[in-house]
Amino acid sequence: MNTPFSIITQPVFSDLTYKKFVLVDFSSQSTESEAIMSFQTDFDFLLNYSARNHILQIQIKFPYDWTNFYKILESDYNFSPGLCFIEKKINRNFLFPSRVQPIIVLKDIKNLLIRQQIYHFSLDPSYFIEASKFKLNEYMRYLGKIVGDKKGIIYGIYMEKSLIGFIGLEEEFPGIYINELILDENFRRQGFGKMLMEAGFNYIFKEKKEKMWTTLSIKNSSALNFYLNCGFNPMAYRFYLNLKN
Numbered sequence: 001m002n003t004p005f006s007i008i009t010q011p012v013f014s015d016l017t018y019k020k021f022v023l024v025d026f027s028s029q030s031t032e033s034e035a036i037m038s039f040q041t042d043f044d045f046l047l048n049y050s051a052r053n054h055i056l057q058i059q060i061k062f063p064y065d066w067t068n069f070y071k072i073l074e075s076d077y078n079f080s081p082g083l084c085f086i087e088k089k090i091n092r093n094f095l096f097p098s099r100v101q102p103i104i105v106l107k108d109i110k111n112l113l114i115r116q117q118i119y120h121f122s123l124d125p126s127y128f129i130e131a132s133k134f135k136l137n138e139y140m141r142y143l144g145k146i147v148g149d150k151k152g153i154i155y156g157i158y159m160e161k162s163l164i165g166f167i168g169l170e171e172e173f174p175g176i177y178i179n180e181l182i183l184d185e186n187f188r189r190q191g192f193g194k195m196l197m198e199a200g201f202n203y204i205f206k207e208k209k210e211k212m213w214t215t216l217s218i219k220n221s222s223a224l225n226f227y228l229n230c231g232f233n234p235m236a237y238r239f240y241l242n243l244k245n
Contacts, residue, residue, distance in 0.1 A: 003024055003038045003039060003041075003042040003045075003046065004024065004025055004026070004028075004029075005022055005023060005024045005025070005046065006022075006023055006025070007020065007021075007022060007023075007053070007055065008020070008021055008022075008023045008059075011138075011142070012135050012138055013134075013135040013136075013138040013139035013142060014129075015117055015120060015128055015129055015134060016127060016128060016129060017057075017126070017127060017128060017129045018056055018057040018242070020055055020057075021055060021056075021057035021058065021059050021240070022046060022049065022050050022055055022057070022058045022059070023059050023060075023061065024039070024046065024058065024059070024060045024061070025061045026038075026039070026060065026061060026062040026063075026066075026069075027061050027062060027063060027235075027236045029062075032062075032063075032066040032068060032069055035062060035066070035069060036068065036069055036072060039060070039069075040072075043077065046058055047243070050243055051243070055243070056242060056243050057240055057241065057242050057243060058240065058241045058243065059082060059238050059239065059240045059241075060073060060079060060238065060239045060240075060241075061085075061236055061237070061238045062236060062237060062239075063235070063236055063237075064084070064085075064234040064235060064236055064237050070237065070239075073239050074239075077241065078241060079239040079240060079241045080124070080126065080127070080239060080240055080241070081218035081219065081237065081239055082124075082127055082217070082218060082237075082238045082239055082240040083215045083216065083217065083218065083237070083238040084215065084216055084217070084218045084224060084234055084236075084237055084238075085213065085214075085215050085234070085235045085236040085237070085238070086213065086214060086215075086216070086224075086227050086228075086232040086233060086234050086235060087175070087211055087212065087213035087214075087232060087233060087235055088211070088212050088213075088230070088231050088232040088233065089210055089211055090201055090204045090205055090209070090210060090211070090212060091210070092205070093201075093202065093205045093206075094198045094201040094202045094205065095198070095202070096198070096199055096202045097195040097198055097199055099157050099192070099195055100155050100156070100157055100195050100196060100198075100199040101155065101156065101157075101158070102153060102154065102155055102156075103154040103155065103156040103163070103166060106140055106143065106144050106147075106154070107140075108156065108163045108166075109140070109143075109154065109156070109163065109166055109168075109180075109182075110136065110140065111163075112163065112165070112166065112182045112184065113136060113139070113140075113180070113182070114131055114134075114136065115182075116180070116182050117129070117130075117131040117134045117136075118131045120217065123217050123219045123220055124217060124219055126242055127217075127240060128217075143168060143179070146170045151170060151171045152168065152169045152170030152171060152176075152179075153168075153169050153203060154166055154167070154168045154169070154180075155167050155169075155196060155199040155200070155203075156196075157192050157195060157196065159187070164183065164184045164186075164187045164192065165182055165183035165184055165187065165192055165193065165196055166180065166181075166182060166196065167180065167181045167196040167197065167199065167200050168180040168181075169200055169203055169204070171207075171209075174211055174213070175204070175209045175210060175211030175212055175213055176200070176203070176204045176207065176209050176211070176212050176213075177212075177213055177214060178200065178212065178213070178214035179214075181193070181196060181197070181214070181223075183196070193226060194230070197230050200212060212232075213235075214227070214232075215238075218237060
């Protein structure tokens with residue numbers, strides 16, 4: 001067994017349908033051909049291992065430019081595209097936008113979080129959980145603890161006392177992780193998303209970190225284009241296979 005794998009247990013407030021899955025991580029494998037050979041050799045083992053341990057999903061992480069592996073997972077093994085990992089190195093300061101401010105009242109983000117989860121589920125109902133089943137209160141407590149422990153921050157933009165968008169940041173290896181970046185659809189393409197991102201860049205520079213990263217649905221092409229326009233680079237993909245119960 002040469003395939004590197006582990007069992008991942010997500011927190012209860014994860015927006016993914018399956019909170020427990022087998023993760024095969026090829027992101028540090030030396031070559032694409034070696035990864036393909038390893039995966040093809042050990043795939044049946046992974047299926048049997050998952051069945052014995054009552055695990056209903058396998059996820060595969062691999063470098064974004066492995067196009068042959070990408071095609072093999074989809075065409076030969078029925079995997080579906082899940083997440084894209086992207087990152088940006090920050091080596092200079094950014095002016096903090098005057099329209100942006102720290103969010104003090106956490107309940108202000110609640111409606112935008114619900115709408116975001118509805119959208120995620122519509123993108124891929126086999127991967128993301130329904131909004132009605134999303135543990136919103138637990139997630140908000142988690143975000144509040146991050147801010148309270150000074151391990152992150154939430155910045156927002158208000159329009160006539162109503163929150164129209166926010167960015168959530170937290171310390172997570174290998175830098176600062178964007179846990180949320182949500183903008184009301186009625187205020188997009190007006191520069192507000194860029195303001196939130198620049199507030200994040202300002203924060204990471206002040207915290208003396210060098211890297212900002214996040215994950216997003218591969219199917220969310222508009223979000224991916226926004227991040228690419230902000231200077232982020234794709235690093236890896238994570239595909240998934242749901243198994244029969």
